[in-house]
Amino acid sequence: MTERLLENQVAWVTGAGRGFGAGIARGLAQAGARVCISDIETAELAATAAELRSDGGQALVQLTDVTDAEAMRATADAIVAAWGRLDVIVNNAAIMPLVPFAAHTPDFWRKMIDVNLTGVYHGVWAAWPHMVRQGGGHCIAIASGASGRGFVDEVAYCTAKHGIEGFTKALALEAEPHNIAINTMGPGKLIKPTSITRADEAKLSDADRSRWIDPLSLAPAFVWLAAQPPSRFTGLRFDAGPLADTIATEGYAFEFAPEKTTIYVEDMKERMARRKQSAANG
């Protein structure tokens, strides 16, 4: 039985048509949140909406491209018009075509940065005035191995994911006075590769699918973070795999330790120490 920790909360998950975003959205709804799901793929979105509603959850479905700033702001406004608030945004939408640098064009580069990095900025920019007005909120972007390491054929993707970490560290400082937490969360376990659609996945053998875990099993990590007071953790990078394992063994009220919540323990300790130091320096 899912604990309904987010009973009065409103969440928005971008790129929620399938994959990680669909699992996160469903898990947040199972925890009691009213959830806006947005994507650019109508059929994928409809499938996620059906999943949420079959669990008895509420879903607001929005066809919104994360590269379109005004559409993102209109979506945030529609959420607040429907439900009165916006507590959590999960900036999940991304694309990850594997392209060697020699085959890059400026248009390809711009598209990758627009979707994968500027899309995150647009989500926070759209949610920000509502969160400031209501006195707080959580902005969670999706991290990856590519957030801290380089990979062949992923130059633009790695650049965008590294950029999200810089955005997170810097914005956390400005968001703190508004009680807005800015964090990232990686899957931390093997999930279906990006860009495989629901239809593609259905055609695969059970053996193929069994290599990936169901992203819904990682959703408790997002429920836990969204249920924290925003002032408790900010500017950090979490990983859903270890966090969901911790919650499964110790429950949602587990005693915090970095190694229970991230693969990148030293990085988290360093970020926490910096925050403490800057608070001490005023």
Ligand SMILES: NC(=O)c1ccc[n+]([C@@H]2O[C@H](COP(=O)([O-])OP(=O)(O)OC[C@H]3O[C@@H](n4cnc5c(N)ncnc54)[C@H](O)[C@@H]3O)[C@@H](O)[C@H]2O)c1
């Ligand atoms: N799959 C992995 O192994 C993996 C590993 C680490 C991190 N991630 C991250 O997880 C997140 C989700 O990826 P996924 O693997 O579930 O991918 P996915 O391709 O299954 O899902 C991404 C969704 O984003 C949507 N999308 C794409 N461009 C969009 C746009 N411009 N506006 C709105 N929606 C858009 C797609 O239609 C799709 O529904 C991404 O941030 C990705 O970088 C994935």
